[in-house]
Each structure stands twice: as structure tokens, then as C-alpha cells.
Amino acid sequence: MGDHFTAMGLPAGNGETFAATLARVFAEARDWTRSGRGTRTANWRDPSGAGVDLMVRSRFGRRREPCATPQFTGGGTQTVVPTAVVPDAECPGCDLLAIEVHEEGEMIYPLLVAASRPYAHRLGEPSTAHLTFVAESVETDPDPDDAFPLADRALIPIGQFSDPPTASVLATGTVTSAEVRRTRLFGVPFHHITMAGLGGDFDVVAAHGDLPHGVRAGQRLRVEGWVCGRVTT
Known part of the structure; x- marks a missing residue:
């Protein structure tokens, strides 16, 4: 990848x-x-x-x-509550934002995010997030007999358990759109997917050629990657 x-x-x-x-x-x-x-x-x-x-x-x-x-910057949205800024020991630009993702008024999981301007957020207040999974590994229609099966909508904040903590995630959801975009400044193509997942609709991006062939709407997607995005109060 x-x-x-x-x-x-x-x-x-x-x-x-x-x-x-x-x-x-x-x-x-x-x-x-x-x-x-x-x-x-x-x-x-x-x-x-x-x-x-x-x-x-x-x-x-x-x-x-x-x-x-x-x-x-994508169109997916989630309801979150920022809880803390997690400082990086060496680089202030790599500080992470700790959030809780909510659904129907209840917290469903914590998450670390490489958020834009992490110090600008009001801690403890419900906010709207636009989170993106930057794919490091992608699988479509994963085998139901997998040794570590996940529900159709699932998210494991795997970065919470590392030392130091990272903005890493393992998630599954359903593809709602898939396209190839190209940066205007550089002219380089990349994959963009929208995915209905646990806690909202998420954007997924991947380097061109790194996705399984023929990803399309309706498929189940399993993504391991890095989480970035914006949180707005």
C-alpha cells in the first residue's frame, strides 16, 4: 500500500x-x-x-x-465529543485529538484522530466531525469464516492500545460510492470511497491501484488505516 x-x-x-x-x-x-x-x-x-x-x-x-x-475534506459526518489533546513527545504537529463517537445520544467507542488544529476544539462539547480513513489495508466482502470476523458495521480503535498511542483503526462498513479522483495541483489519481459504518458515514482514501479490483456500492469493506479529519463545534 x-x-x-x-x-x-x-x-x-x-x-x-x-x-x-x-x-x-x-x-x-x-x-x-x-x-x-x-x-x-x-x-x-x-x-x-x-x-x-x-x-x-x-x-x-x-x-x-x-x-x-x-x-x-470529505462529506461524511459523525457526532463526536472531543475529550483531550494527546501530545506527541517530539513534534507538536503530530499531537492527536481524543474523541468519543456518539450514535443516538450514546457513546459507542473512543477514537484518536490526527485532527486539523487539535487545540481549537472545545473539550466536552458535542461536535460534528468529518473523519477519513486513510487506507493501509483494504479487503472487500471479507470471508465470514475469518479467524477474526467483524460485524457488518464495526470499529476497533487499535491505536488506543499501542505505545505511544496512534490514530489507527480497523473498521468495516458498506460501500456507498467509489470513484477515482485526481489532485488539481499535482495531477495524481487516488481512490475515494464513501462507507456507511458504525457511528456515521466515513470517507476512505487509498493510493491509486491499492484497492481490490472493481470496488462498488453495496460491497462490504474492511479497512485498516490511519484516521484524520476535521472536528467543528
Whole structure:
């Protein structure tokens, strides 16, 4: 499977390719603001839905290399309650947002998210989220006799149990749409899927060619991946 950037049509490849990608994104970034832990953040968004959050901090008057987090803006929505910011030991740009996902007024599971601007959220208040699963492994119509079977709608926040914790998830749901998109800035194709899952409708992105052939609406999908997205109060 491709990395989290190529899953959104952003060239990563070798070091030179990735540096060139970041340079173009940096030139297009907008909305620079001061954020948590003494940093400045900005974002770049492509009409395809792909995007990058940039975090910059200075040391002794010199700007350090930016942290870049891929983000995707999709149409899926969930009802969540932010509960805490989980700081990264080394990089403020990699801080995670802890949330509870709710359905019919009840919390159904906790989740860690690589959220856009994690320090901007009001903790403890119901919010609307737009979460995306960036696919690392995808299976369609998984075998019902699998050694670890999951329900038709299921989600396991596997990143909660790692050390350090990560925004990783294992989820199943039903495909409601599948298409190939292309970033306008880079012209790179990627797969975009919408999936009805446990807790709402989710967007799923994957590098071009990384999905099983012929993914279509109505199929059951099992995704292991990384969770990013926006939470709005």
C-alpha cells in the first residue's frame, strides 16, 4: 500500500520528490495562525478534497523544518465529543485529538484522530466531525469464516492500545460510492470511497491501484488505516 500522502494524490516517493511537494504546498498555504505549544499553523486544500496541515516553529530566530500532516475534506459526518489533546513527545504537529463517537445520544467507542488544529476544539462539547480513513489495508466482502470476523458495521480503535498511542483503526462498513479522483495541483489519481459504518458515514482514501479490483456500492469493506479529519463545534 502507498503512504498517507499518495493515498490522497500527493507525490511522496523519494526524499527529493517529497521535498518538492512540500515546497509547492507551502507556497499555496493559507490562514497562518498561532496555535498550541508555541507554533504557527496553516493549511492547503485542493479541490479534490486532498490537503495538508503545516506546522512551523522557530528556534533561536531560525525557522525549523515544517511538520506536514495530510488531511482530506470529505462529506461524511459523525457526532463526536472531543475529550483531550494527546501530545506527541517530539513534534507538536503530530499531537492527536481524543474523541468519543456518539450514535443516538450514546457513546459507542473512543477514537484518536490526527485532527486539523487539535487545540481549537472545545473539550466536552458535542461536535460534528468529518473523519477519513486513510487506507493501509483494504479487503472487500471479507470471508465470514475469518479467524477474526467483524460485524457488518464495526470499529476497533487499535491505536488506543499501542505505545505511544496512534490514530489507527480497523473498521468495516458498506460501500456507498467509489470513484477515482485526481489532485488539481499535482495531477495524481487516488481512490475515494464513501462507507456507511458504525457511528456515521466515513470517507476512505487509498493510493491509486491499492484497492481490490472493481470496488462498488453495496460491497462490504474492511479497512485498516490511519484516521484524520476535521472536528467543528
